[in-house]
Amino acid sequence: MTNHRIRDDYQSVRKYSEDLCAPLETEDYIPQPVPFVSPPKWHLAHSTWFFETFILKQFKPGYQEYDPDFNYLFNSYYNNIGERTLRTDRGNVTRPTTKAVYAYRQHVDRCMVELLESEQDEHTLSLVTLGLHHEQQHQELLVTDIKYILGHNPLFPVYKENHNLLSGKNTDTGFLKISEGVYDIGFAGDGFCFDNELGRHKVFLHEFEISKSPVTTGEYIEFMNAGGYSDFNLWLDEGWSWVNENSIQSPMYWHKVKGEWHYYTLAGLQKVDPYAILGHVSYYEAAAFAQWKQMRLPTEFEWEIASVNLDWGQRWEWTNSAYLPYPGFSKAPGAVGEYNGKFMINQMVLRGASVATSPNHARRTYRNFFHAPERWQYTGIRLAK
Amino acid sequence: MTNHRIRDDYQSVRKYSEDLCAPLETEDYIPQPVPFVSPPKWHLAHSTWFFETFILKQFKPGYQEYDPDFNYLFNSYYNNIGERTLRTDRGNVTRPTTKAVYAYRQHVDRCMVELLESEQDEHTLSLVTLGLHHEQQHQELLVTDIKYILGHNPLFPVYKENHNLLSGKNTDTGFLKISEGVYDIGFAGDGFCFDNELGRHKVFLHEFEISKSPVTTGEYIEFMNAGGYSDFNLWLDEGWSWVNENSIQSPMYWHKVKGEWHYYTLAGLQKVDPYAILGHVSYYEAAAFAQWKQMRLPTEFEWEIASVNLDWGQRWEWTNSAYLPYPGFSKAPGAVGEYNGKFMINQMVLRGASVATSPNHARRTYRNFFHAPERWQYTGIRLAK
Amino acid sequence: MTNHRIRDDYQSVRKYSEDLCAPLETEDYIPQPVPFVSPPKWHLAHSTWFFETFILKQFKPGYQEYDPDFNYLFNSYYNNIGERTLRTDRGNVTRPTTKAVYAYRQHVDRCMVELLESEQDEHTLSLVTLGLHHEQQHQELLVTDIKYILGHNPLFPVYKENHNLLSGKNTDTGFLKISEGVYDIGFAGDGFCFDNELGRHKVFLHEFEISKSPVTTGEYIEFMNAGGYSDFNLWLDEGWSWVNENSIQSPMYWHKVKGEWHYYTLAGLQKVDPYAILGHVSYYEAAAFAQWKQMRLPTEFEWEIASVNLDWGQRWEWTNSAYLPYPGFSKAPGAVGEYNGKFMINQMVLRGASVATSPNHARRTYRNFFHAPERWQYTGIRLAK
């Protein structure tokens, strides 16, 4: 990829983060209501810090650190880079202000554009590309974290009218049959991918069938009405504890108002549309629903092979595969190697992409991963048998 | 007190809350870093809600509730008034915005002034007066909560230059001797007092001596240098656990920078002044320091009797009295009765007032109370023997 | 007191601990179901360790430590004596066996009797006396801890037939009036007392009335039937949280069986006797009940003065006094000084004695103390007004 192409990408990706924040009030940039949600201000600063730390400080001659405190404040989890704010304290950091963070972005953007207008070697460019994909990941988190902050406010404020990301509908029905065989799995090609997609390798798949479309809210309401949340036989043991300890009765963001199910959307509280694709379910709920249907979730390998013939991109779809290294996976030395490998335990793989995923960020080989109870992402269910 | 006098008081007290917030950035209004600290925005709204709920809704003919959600959002702990935001969730409520809260204040203030310009009966006026003292209590919390939020930010931002509330010095030395006898304790007179000061009663005091001035940082550093934080014989058993579980080595806000003790003040990080009056110590620390001095803390009764002859008003001074009802204490029916009585367990009484106490809010009979480990208030030590 | 008298006391007190354990199975000696309950084996060993550590090792020429590990295992909370088993781990220590602990008792008893048969100075004898009172305190804990262990077993095993310590009934009715005046409080005389009873001093009491008899289960059932556990206005704020977080609906050990209230007693599960004196209530419950009766609990000073004219000894009676030092209280140097003083925070004083108190262990000036939620002791309520 040429410098200029990357410079343009840089500018458009960076702008998109700010566009996502445009509807916010200053107050909305601050809180961290639960440890897994980060404040929007933090996302804006952290993705900037990434470029400053891994590109400007390394490759821009004479670059002066913008503010030494920012390294402490906006490092996320890179032990190789040093001490950082406790993850659970991000919501208490009122200074630098949001305005100051935007100024930090402008400064870094100016320096980055300068750098990208001069010739750079491939290693630098590949790190810039990584930084852009990194920022795109934070863009999806921005959407879901903003939704969490606004959606847990008793006033149910509107983020943007007509911005109900749950409204996508299924376009096809029935099951797709895939025949038995040895298949190739993992990224192949020239473009960008994350290290966890590499180590392309062969996997034997038995014949299976996979649903052409993800589960709708209407189908899920049938499960709820059939007592799905109170029949322990449907649940994983951990899932059953999760249901009971948290008094779970529905997907996240659902509220019963005057006897009817509503859900919070970025366009405000709305009546649940039974034809809409289900979102905001945990792995536990996905597994229980599949059990109730006497089917199962696909593995990530089945999903990858079938995906050639499926529409997708509405929801991150829980698979029945744990997030583990592919054969031959190895992590890069230093901080960049902390990107994916160290999280390969006790998480489940999700495949696809969601309505909140940034443009051009999806790939059939993309391996997303979350913990089983997490459901503030746009997570959904596709069945296999 | 006449209506007009109360109206003027109302306006000046209400303005003072906003003055205290003038140096803040919008971001600073939001967080609740620990459960006992409330967001400044919440203080501004809650003290307004108090007037709306207990005065306007009761006594202003035709008053329309400003926003029904605010009752849920800004009730603090009045069970008689209904459901409320969980105390630990106050920092996640970004809407209504700070600006909207200021608009709420203006609306309520306009209505209150209208009401106070017409004749009101004594009961109404006494509730208004209670509301003003309530707001003054929140003003002191505003100062200490703002200090907590800024003082735990790694950037140690300045609230206001020259606003080091720790700088007060002692004006007198030696001990005051009070002779044995039966003394009267509790509020007497016509002005305002809280219900917990009532039930004036007699207490027998043995002869005692009380220090004419509170302990300085310099004296406390001697205790620290003598190993006070590592000698378990000086500590209450609970205090010793508190020291160890929290790795306590100094008063709150103290930091050792290049070998020298500094403390965060509202004017920023400063070198500790050894002549300044000590602040931000817990009851445990106060008790351990007294033990080290082979003295003790005064009881609240000793303090009240001695205070006639003492300067005070720099620090809330820990006494060796638990917060319990005076003989004859009774609480008012309904929500107003929840003000003090229900907290009379497992807290210690502090007497005096602090540099953060609002003007005209102090009384010799005032009974402040906090839990033994709490020290984000301007708390200090006065010795007795 | 002569050596011989003390030797006889020693033998009878020590035997009584073992008598209390006679009905136990070996298994019952082991568990610690909650941190505040200690295993019976631990009580037997710890009270023995007290004599070995504070008497034999100090004063018996040539005494050899029985087992160096026991110092670690059976120290309770004396920091001056060194490291010890974590309080919460006492229930995991299966070795030394119960039999080995009895052998340890025999060894120490033999050495103690030898020592007491030779002349000893007053200091030594006073420490032996302290050790005996210490063992008597553990005897009461033995009773209540055994009750906790058996009473939380789903089989409700019988400790001893006819051993229902709750059956005591009231013998008198009405209120006793005490007139206003200055009274002397604290221990006077030659016999034994704990350090916390010393510092005899004067207290002014206003006229008050105190019930001639403690509250019965029948009276308490009226409170329950009147919705006492669901009316927040009756409760301290902390108490109301305690009720809700622990789903408290009745005193400890009460169970509703086929619509009728039963309680576990040491003689097994029995129907609640409405004329029996109420037991096993927390300070929170005592305070809420008093509030419901529109009365209050007496202070420990009122109690001490009134007690001359009261029967008592059925229940430890919660007072409205916090456990704090008397004026002039000072603690002994070293480990013995850790006995009482370091617990003088966040506990409430109970006066009287209970049916589980060892013979000759009660005094009118005795200051017992527990945390507000604790109720596994035989705690009851006496009203004042």
Added chain:
Amino acid sequence: MTNHRIRDDYQSVRKYSEDLCAPLETEDYIPQPVPFVSPPKWHLAHSTWFFETFILKQFKPGYQEYDPDFNYLFNSYYNNIGERTLRTDRGNVTRPTTKAVYAYRQHVDRCMVELLESEQDEHTLSLVTLGLHHEQQHQELLVTDIKYILGHNPLFPVYKENHNLLSGKNTDTGFLKISEGVYDIGFAGDGFCFDNELGRHKVFLHEFEISKSPVTTGEYIEFMNAGGYSDFNLWLDEGWSWVNENSIQSPMYWHKVKGEWHYYTLAGLQKVDPYAILGHVSYYEAAAFAQWKQMRLPTEFEWEIASVNLDWGQRWEWTNSAYLPYPGFSKAPGAVGEYNGKFMINQMVLRGASVATSPNHARRTYRNFFHAPERWQYTGIRLAK
């Protein structure tokens, strides 16, 4: 299998549980020091309850329940069978006594033998066989739970002289190479297996090498000496938190005594033998060690295929496979179906068997599973590349 053969197996398996407990003192049967360790008495009772509940009550005509309380006390996790003692409360149940539990065993054994001496259909016999394998699983837990209870006692008591289960040494060196291909995985044959081994299916394996012998303590000490526990780059993110929050410095049961590493064994505290096979490591430690060696752990499929040519049976070997269902896995209806399937989340598969595994209980296709931090089992490491 004939009735008689099963009756003999029944008697020998049941006797072996009691043999394992023969060296215990009564006290050792009681505690549950951590939630994942069960009291030996509970194991003896629960495995008996299994036969009573699933065989005698179903298939023995006229069988009378031994004690209705036992169903509540000794059910482990079968929701289909009803309420049960909280898992964390098992250590507080002193009654029924150990002696009474042995009587319960005798009663059930007598009835079982009677039943097995008459003709039984295949379904009944297969449930008996399941019960025996279930009891064998509890036998291994008996060994490891007894080790936990004794090994955390400060006296380090000896279970049995010469019973150091850690002493096994490696018999072979070097790596075994397995060539690429499609292999069959899962149980095939007539004998017993658990439901999680079924669903025999094909898996494609790339060429790999696997160590002929598991890692020794000596090799692990090299990792420790090289700073393995303090180099975050070697650890999974969760593992690094686990190391720091628990101050992990060595495998479980290791103690440094006068500068030399010792470990607790069932024969008491002993110097670490560097040629002994490493045991008692968590998945986190296994993964960090492999990372340090620049190798990896084998998958459970690689392990199963390679195992034909490996000695094994010394340690449960952590694999890099999550515990998930095989394609075609389905669980039986009712309580028996709760055996395995509901635990298929957030656990890792271990393969092999250990020195504590009961005779005839091992299979090449056996899938054991534990949570990543657990290491009180005889867990070890085998490397692959």
